[in-house]
Amino acid sequence: MARFKNIDSLGALTGKRVLVRADLNVPIGTDEEGQKYVTDDTRIRSIAPTILKLIKGGAKVMVCSHFGRPKGDVIPEMSLEILAQPLSNVTGKAVVFLNEATGDGVKETLDAMEDDAILLLENLRFHEGEEANDPDFAAALAANADFFVSDAFSCSHRAHASTVGVANILPSAAGLALEKELLALEEALGSPLRPVAAVVGGAKVSSKLDVLTNLITRVDHLIIGGGMANTFLAAEGIDVGSSLCEHDLAGTARSILAKAKEIGCKIHLPSDVVAAKEFKAHAENRVTSKEDVQKDEMILDVGPASIDGIITDLKDCKTLIWNGPMGAFEIEPFDMATVKLAKAAAELTTSGQLISVAGGGDTVAALNHAKAADNFTHISTAGGAFLEWMEGKKLPGVEILKA
Numbered sequence: 001m002a003r004f005k006n007i008d009s010l011g012a013l014t015g016k017r018v019l020v021r022a023d024l025n026v027p028i029g030t031d032e033e034g035q036k037y038v039t040d041d042t043r044i045r046s047i048a049p050t051i052l053k054l055i056k057g058g059a060k061v062m063v064c065s066h067f068g069r070p071k072g073d074v075i076p077e078m079s080l081e082i083l084a085q086p087l088s089n090v091t092g093k094a095v096v097f098l099n100e101a102t103g104d105g106v107k108e109t110l111d112a113m114e115d116d117a118i119l120l121l122e123n124l125r126f127h128e129g130e131e132a133n134d135p136d137f138a139a140a141l142a143a144n145a146d147f148f149v150s151d152a153f154s155c156s157h158r159a160h161a162s163t164v165g166v167a168n169i170l171p172s173a174a175g176l177a178l179e180k181e182l183l184a185l186e187e188a189l190g191s192p193l194r195p196v197a198a199v200v201g202g203a204k205v206s207s208k209l210d211v212l213t214n215l216i217t218r219v220d221h222l223i224i225g226g227g228m229a230n231t232f233l234a235a236e237g238i239d240v241g242s243s244l245c246e247h248d249l250a251g252t253a254r255s256i257l258a259k260a261k262e263i264g265c266k267i268h269l270p271s272d273v274v275a276a277k278e279f280k281a282h283a284e285n286r287v288t289s290k291e292d293v294q295k296d297e298m299i300l301d302v303g304p305a306s307i308d309g310i311i312t313d314l315k316d317c318k319t320l321i322w323n324g325p326m327g328a329f330e331i332e333p334f335d336m337a338t339v340k341l342a343k344a345a346a347e348l349t350t351s352g353q354l355i356s357v358a359g360g361g362d363t364v365a366a367l368n369h370a371k372a373a374d375n376f377t378h379i380s381t382a383g384g385a386f387l388e389w390m391e392g393k394k395l396p397g398v399e400i401l402k403a
């Protein structure tokens with residue numbers, strides 16, 4: 001199993017200046033008084049243990065991140081300054097914000113700052129060199145630090161100056177959150193306990209083709225739900241009525257099914273479905289066999305018999321990887337299959353029978369909705385990076401931290 005350089009491998013931290021790459025690209029809302037606030041501080045909380053460990057070890061910590069898409073311009077609305085107070089709240093430390101990420105000002109601020117304070121640098125993407133992984137920008141970032149620690153799995157699929165560039169220059173390590181994430185992912189798909197089940201759902205096959213083609217070579221059961229299942233059912237000659245469906249992908253879907261059969265990966269598609277004429281909460285609906293969907297009906301969820309069958313098979317599995325809801329979970333009652341499966345996976349995990357890893361923006365929302373997320377072995381809040389990992393791609397920001 002691949003090993004990663006961790007904070008301990010950096011050696012003595014006393015007096016060292018450590019640049020921590022975080023993902024502070026958190027969702028921001030505006031309250032009634034027009035004040036901006038962080039609506040979900042999960043990503044801020046996730047980096048606190050790393051920061052506190054570094055400070056405890058005697059290091060001086062500076063935190064860098066991107067925020068939004070300023071594309072190399074200085075856009076005041078995309079300043080990281082509003083994250084200073086939330087970062088202070090979760091760490092219990094003073095946070096000094098600097099409206100720069102490089103230059104002598106960084107050194108001066110670090111020197112002047114209390115040892116256990118945190119320096120928050122300005123949005124990395126105010127510089128074009130960040131996304132271009134410009135060696136000069138990476139060198140400028142590295143110039144004010146002795147060590148580099150990445151704690152941003154969600155950014156590690158991008159080879160940017162702050163994910164790969166600085167890691168090429170400075171002694172580097174994975175932070176505690178990144179280390180935990182990498183171990184969980186390795187456990188789920190690198191060298192998993194078998195049988196392994198993968199659940200892939202969500203809206204479109206086209207957005208997850210590479211995920212499906214990689215998974216059939218790696219897992220024992222591939223459970224396809226959500227809008228994606230419609231494309232596969234249609235490819236098998238089923239009339240899916242007005243369902244969300246990518247008819248032009250029928251050939252691709254058939255070749256995935258054929259390949260899976262050849263390799264011995266069992267594909268699960270729904271045999272009964274929940275159908276409705278309108279895409280809205282509490283729309284009139286009925287449970288029907290997949291063969292009996294009417295022209296004006298949409299499949300909005302996996303049917304109860306199918307989801308019960310899937311749960312029975314899951315009970316024989318030791319590992320589960322999940323991306324994509326089973327149905328239109330945002331509108332009741334079309335959250336039924338997603339919630340049932342989530343609760344079953346959570347119970348199997350709690351009783352020690354299953355290792356469960358899930359990721360994806362809507363998937364995490366769906367598992368929270370089912371009140372199941374806390375019982376999963378690992379929930380990844382990374383969107384693109386999690387999918388690229390499911391596609392079997394090497395993530396540059398992870399590769400560079402291999403020991």
Ligand code: ADP
Nearest residue numbers: 202203226227299300324327328360361362363
């Ligand atoms: P994730 O963000 O976890 O990767 P996706 O973005 O791929 O997941 O998919 C989530 C979306 O898929 C949800 O908005 C959900 O409503 C939609 N969806 C799931 N099943 C269906 C369906 N049968 N018909 C239409 N939309 C669906």
Ligand code: MG
Nearest residue numbers: 360361362363
């Ligand atoms: Mg999504």
